[in-house]
Amino acid sequence: MSIISIGVSGLNAAQVALTTSSNNITNVYTDGYNLETAKLAASTSGGVEVTTVDRTFDQFIATQLNASTSTESALSTYSTEVSQIDDLLSDSTSDLDTLMQDFFSSLQTLTSDAGDSATREEVIGSAETLTSQFNLLGSYLDDMQSSVSDQIGDSVDQVNDLTSQIASLNKQISNLGSVSDSAANTLLDQRDALVTSLSALVDVDVTEEDNGSYSVSLSNGLSLVSGSKSSELVATASSSDPEQTTVSYVDAAGNVTSLADLTITGGTLGGLLSFQNDTLSTAQNALGQMAVALAVSFNALQESGVDLNGDTGTAFFSVADPVIYSDADNTGSASLSATFSDDISDLTTSNYTVSYSDSDGYSVTDASTGEAVDATYDATAGTLTFGGLSVSISGTAADGDSFLIKPLSNAASSLTTVIDDPSLIAAGTTSGESDNSVALLMLDLQNQDLVGGSSTLSEAYASLVNDIGSTTSSISTQLDSQTSVTEQLTTLQSSSSGVNLDEEAADLVRYQAYYQACAKIVEVGSTVLDTILGLDA
Numbered sequence: 001m002s003i004i005s006i007g008v009s010g011l012n013a014a015q016v017a018l019t020t021s022s023n024n025i026t027n028v029y030t031d032g033y034n035l036e037t038a039k040l041a042a043s044t045s046g047g048v049e050v051t052t053v054d055r056t057f058d059q060f061i062a063t064q065l066n067a068s069t070s071t072e073s074a075l076s077t078y079s080t081e082v083s084q085i086d087d088l089l090s091d092s093t094s095d096l097d098t099l100m101q102d103f104f105s106s107l108q109t110l111t112s113d114a115g116d117s118a119t120r121e122e123v124i125g126s127a128e129t130l131t132s133q134f135n136l137l138g139s140y141l142d143d144m145q146s147s148v149s150d151q152i153g154d155s156v157d158q159v160n161d162l163t164s165q166i167a168s169l170n171k172q173i174s175n176l177g178s179v180s181d182s183a184a185n186t187l188l189d190q191r192d193a194l195v196t197s198l199s200a201l202v203d204v205d206v207t208e209e210d211n212g213s214y215s216v217s218l219s220n221g222l223s224l225v226s227g228s229k230s231s232e233l234v235a236t237a238s239s240s241d242p243e244q245t246t247v248s249y250v251d252a253a254g255n256v257t258s259l260a261d262l263t264i265t266g267g268t269l270g271g272l273l274s275f276q277n278d279t280l281s282t283a284q285n286a287l288g289q290m291a292v293a294l295a296v297s298f299n300a301l302q303e304s305g306v307d308l309n310g311d312t313g314t315a316f317f318s319v320a321d322p323v324i325y326s327d328a329d330n331t332g333s334a335s336l337s338a339t340f341s342d343d344i345s346d347l348t349t350s351n352y353t354v355s356y357s358d359s360d361g362y363s364v365t366d367a368s369t370g371e372a373v374d375a376t377y378d379a380t381a382g383t384l385t386f387g388g389l390s391v392s393i394s395g396t397a398a399d400g401d402s403f404l405i406k407p408l409s410n411a412a413s414s415l416t417t418v419i420d421d422p423s424l425i426a427a428g429t430t431s432g433e434s435d436n437s438v439a440l441l442m443l444d445l446q447n448q449d450l451v452g453g454s455s456t457l458s459e460a461y462a463s464l465v466n467d468i469g470s471t472t473s474s475i476s477t478q479l480d481s482q483t484s485v486t487e488q489l490t491t492l493q494s495s496s497s498g499v500n501l502d503e504e505a506a507d508l509v510r511y512q513a514y515y516q517a518c519a520k521i522v523e524v525g526s527t528v529l530d531t532i533l534g535l536d537a
Contacts, residue, residue: 003525009047010518013040016050017511021504023182028499032193035499036185055185056497062192063206065489066199070266072486073200075479077271079472081148082279086472088140089465096137096290097461099130104446110425111440115308115433120422127417131317134291138412141284148276149245153235155201155269156247162198163216163230166191170213171228203266220263222249233259239328240353240404244276277368279471281409285349286464288408290457291415293450295319296344298442305426305438313426313438320414322389322407332356332398338391338405345453347388352405354384356397367404 017038027033035056043049092098106126110119169191176184191214195206198216204224207215216225224231231250238244239258247269248258261277264270295317302313322338336354340347351367364375364386375386384391389407419425427442428435451460 003528004522006047007518007521007525009043009049010521011515013038013048013050014511014515014518016053018508018515020053020182021507021511024499025501025504025508028501028504032189032196033499034185034189034192034497036182053181053185055188057188057192058493058496059208061489061493061496062196065486065493066196066206067203067266068482068486068489069196070199070203070270072479072482073267074203074265074271074274075475075482077268078275078279079475079479081144081272081275082468082472082475084144085141085279085283086468088137089468096130096133097458099126099133100294100446100457100461102126103130104443107439107443110427111436111443114427114436114439117422120425120427123425124417124420124422127316131415131417134287134412134415137287138284138291138410138414141280141287142413144280145243145276145284148272148280149235152245152247152269152272152276155267155272156233156235159198159201159224159269160230160232162194162201163224163232166194166198166214166216166225167228167230169194170225174211174213174227176212199267201267202264202269218249218259218263219265220259222259222263240402241325241351241406243406243409244281247273279468281351282349283464283468284412285351285406285408286460286467288411289347289349289451290460290464291411292319292340292347292408293344293460294445294457295415296340296342297445297448297450300342301438301441301445302426305429306431306435307426308423308431308433310431314419314424316417316419316425318414318416318418320410322405323410324391325404325406327402327404330398330401330403332401333395334393334397334401334403335395336391336393336403336405338389338407340407341385341388341390344388344450346386347407348452349408350387351407351409352387352389354391354403354405356399356401358399362393362397 017040020036020038024036037054037056039051039054040048041051103123103126106119106123110116110123113119169187173184173187173191176187195204195214195216198204203219205217205219207217209215209227213227214225215223215227217223222231224233229252231252234248234250234256235245236248236256236258238246246258247264248256250256261273264273296319299315299317302316305313307313319340322340324336324338326335334356350373352373353365353367355363355365357363362375362377362384364373364384365371366373373386375384377384382393384393387407389405391405425439427439428437446458447456449455450457455463
């Protein structure tokens, strides 16, 4: 190779190196950009050649960072949602316990003058204020459920969009084969940025295939991206509980399979699902448990007394019966309905699954834990009794049929005061205006363990407030810790793959000198050639 050709090879190499360094500098603040380096090697025919433009990328650090981002995103989402409940319950203007105390204070006044019309009106007024607050809290939680469902749907749409883009980039990258230049590196950067965004939405496992493609899958192994093809997730109402939104997987044949709760635990989607299935459901049921305990216990006393008209008392409060959903896959004709038993000490915050099999008949399990629940079945009456509930069964169930019973989900939002005539309060066992015997029993309800047989109404509410506050604090602490881990990994990745402006500026000067030196070689070669040609002349 001539001296001029050698110089030209150097000029070309210097040009690529200068371009690479310039590209690094201009992308110093570009999210997802990874440092590029031009690799030079001696040419077998003389001179120099650019073998590759390498992308500085540490897959191990990236994997750790994506996992940390996924966990942080889940905690951040959970924290945002649970803080709303915590703020609601800790707001002095919506303190349910204060209103319960006001209600029982009005009953105490009633015991002093059971026949006074104004006192009776005060009882009804304080009861209506109390039930309105139950309604407000219950409706707020219902609205949160609707909002969470919408957010789950939005997150699923974003996941599908990202996996589709990753599949498209897989195809473009694999078509390039072993080419390594700025164009290929740009595609790789774009794909890794998409994986990072995907990790913020859902926890995934990523594997790089031999052809350079990424395979992306859920924790249970179901593929979201394989080569140039992507599979979709879909947000649907649960087949067992239409109030709950679940995430399902759509396979290549179009079959839709509902994913188990623990399949997705990371990212925004995991945080929403965890909050929905745990804290939100528990808060709704805990609030409903108090509403039912108050309504059933107070009504029992009201209906045991006599009002001022000499008539037996009628229900003072009304609360919705348990909600029952037949599974969408049921094939039998059985239909279930449920009411609260008079003894509500066994009533818990659990939801229940009633299942039927030809071999074992009806069985009951806790819907959250799957643990068996003791239940008594009266075949003659067609009733199941368990957990403070009486469940009536009509029709014939088929083998494998199941039913979800949610005793308390609508209780708080449905609690109402049904008596508006003061004379209908059954304060005694006679129609005498001075008879306060039943009113005294009503007043004593505030000191009885009505909730779950172990807590007073005030204690139950305090426990709910404390539990939500504790969860909020715990999640916040975990989030702070995880954020710190993410920041450390981000710094580590930046130091490994990020652009250092000082180093690049130095490289520009170095490559510029390199370019000028190679140009000098060409100049010298040209001069020598001219001299040689002149000698021939």
